[in-house]
Amino acid sequence: MAPASLLGFSLAVSSQVAAGLLLYGGPGFIPALAVILAVVFLSLGAGLAAPPPQGTGERMIEEARRRWLITLLAFTMAAAFAAGWEIFRGFGALGITQAVGLAVLGALPAYTGGRTLGMLAHLSGLEGARGPAFPALAGASAGALVLAYILFPTLSPTAVILICLLAVSAGALVHGLALDDGVRVEPLAGWEGGDGRLEVERWIQASSRQIRVAVREDGRLRVLRTSDGAPVLPEERAVEGDVLRWGPAPGRVLALGLAAGMMGGRLAAPPGGVELTIVDQAPERLERLLQALEWGEVDRVRRLVADPGVFLQRGVGPLAPGGADWIVVDALALGATGASARIPPGGFLRLRELLSPNGILVVLPLEEGEGAESLMERFHGAGKVFDRAALYLGPRGGEEVAGAPPSGGWPRFPMAPGARRGFLVAARSPGIGWPESVEGFLQVPVGS
Numbered sequence: 001m002a003p004a005s006l007l008g009f010s011l012a013v014s015s016q017v018a019a020g021l022l023l024y025g026g027p028g029f030i031p032a033l034a035v036i037l038a039v040v041f042l043s044l045g046a047g048l049a050a051p052p053p054q055g056t057g058e059r060m061i062e063e064a065r066r067r068w069l070i071t072l073l074a075f076t077m078a079a080a081f082a083a084g085w086e087i088f089r090g091f092g093a094l095g096i097t098q099a100v101g102l103a104v105l106g107a108l109p110a111y112t113g114g115r116t117l118g119m120l121a122h123l124s125g126l127e128g129a130r131g132p133a134f135p136a137l138a139g140a141s142a143g144a145l146v147l148a149y150i151l152f153p154t155l156s157p158t159a160v161i162l163i164c165l166l167a168v169s170a171g172a173l174v175h176g177l178a179l180d181d182g183v184r185v186e187p188l189a190g191w192e193g194g195d196g197r198l199e200v201e202r203w204i205q206a207s208s209r210q211i212r213v214a215v216r217e218d219g220r221l222r223v224l225r226t227s228d229g230a231p232v233l234p235e236e237r238a239v240e241g242d243v244l245r246w247g248p249a250p251g252r253v254l255a256l257g258l259a260a261g262m263m264g265g266r267l268a269a270p271p272g273g274v275e276l277t278i279v280d281q282a283p284e285r286l287e288r289l290l291q292a293l294e295w296g297e298v299d300r301v302r303r304l305v306a307d308p309g310v311f312l313q314r315g316v317g318p319l320a321p322g323g324a325d326w327i328v329v330d331a332l333a334l335g336a337t338g339a340s341a342r343i344p345p346g347g348f349l350r351l352r353e354l355l356s357p358n359g360i361l362v363v364l365p366l367e368e369g370e371g372a373e374s375l376m377e378r379f380h381g382a383g384k385v386f387d388r389a390a391l392y393l394g395p396r397g398g399e400e401v402a403g404a405p406p407s408g409g410w411p412r413f414p415m416a417p418g419a420r421r422g423f424l425v426a427a428r429s430p431g432i433g434w435p436e437s438v439e440g441f442l443q444v445p446v447g448s
Helices: 001-023 029-048 060-086 089-093 095-127 135-150 157-181 233-240 259-265 282-293 306-316 346-354 381-383
Strands: 183-193 196-205 208-219 219-227 252-258 275-281 300-305 324-330 355-368 390-393 421-427 441-445
Touching: 001 060, 001 095, 001 135, 029 095, 060 095, 060 355, 089 259, 089 421, 135 157, 135 183, 208 259, 219 259, 233 259, 233 282, 233 306, 233 355, 233 421, 233 441, 252 259, 252 306, 259 275, 259 324, 306 346, 346 381, 381 390, 381 421, 421 441
Parallel strands: 252 275, 252 324, 275 300, 324 355
Antiparallel strands: 183 196, 196 208, 208 219, 355 421, 390 421, 390 441
């Protein structure tokens, strides 16, 4: 981590300069050295123990920049004091000036540098990266050697501290660029039980001020939304933005699986007798998640504890035929990835039985790998059961998802080279007209 290394380099060099100037100005080498090191170490520890940056998003970034600025000001004061020491050599032997020198040359840079290192450690923890301890100590070691063998023989103390100031400026610049380009991950909530762990995270990209809310189940990304609950991934944007208008108002929504439950909460957002039925192995945690994030306004939530695949195959649960205006199936509850998910035998018949005459079924997210079994082959059974069924397929390679960490999207993204996204839409009524394309997805009818 370059910012920590540069800061460690500067702290080591400035501390040595402080020791050199202060020891040169008075007798008692060992006692004076002990006092200097004690003050520097105590100040560094106090800085490291300072409370971490508070807030999220832009407030966190501003706090990080403020800490770098204060550290730069501390090194600027140290350089100015060192220059005065060299110009007015007489006051170096005075007790009061030595005390001020210890504070300005040693304590202040160490304290502000410790606060900045603490901030780097806090941000590293949020990003899941290694902390700045080793880079800072490695930079300090390099600084001690560079000062002893290169800088002190040729440069004045003031010039050396100015070099430290430049190094801190470079560290602040590098960290600022990293904050602007990178994505930070902040944990929001989590639940753990016998059925696994559910984690809610906030993904923050400083450069575009984008904030995403991600939900992981046992490390798998299941849901990705904006801070107000709007969809991010293209297949979800297509369903909530366009497909929602094709059928009846979602007064009764049946959601199979975690991501389907989150989408069901959004589909059921308009109040007025809306009923959401969640079929999941742990529906109570999904209900808590909906309530915590406030992404949907649902009048009534029914919970059915069942594996969605078993529910489709065996018809588990007291649900009335034709009792759902909308059925949303989370494909990741039926397979490890969208490329392996499939409806179990008898599943389409069960879904048709539960769907109202004008209702709509949506299955997502789906993925078709290059050279692998096509989505048409996997879901051709929908055309035999429903009066109308279609796959909506995206382009090969899909699209990148902005505002996401590089390795945080599995299995939703990034897709394998040559793969493409898709989703299935089916209805009992043959008269419903669907557009040829939605959000870049092209319709491919699933025939009987």
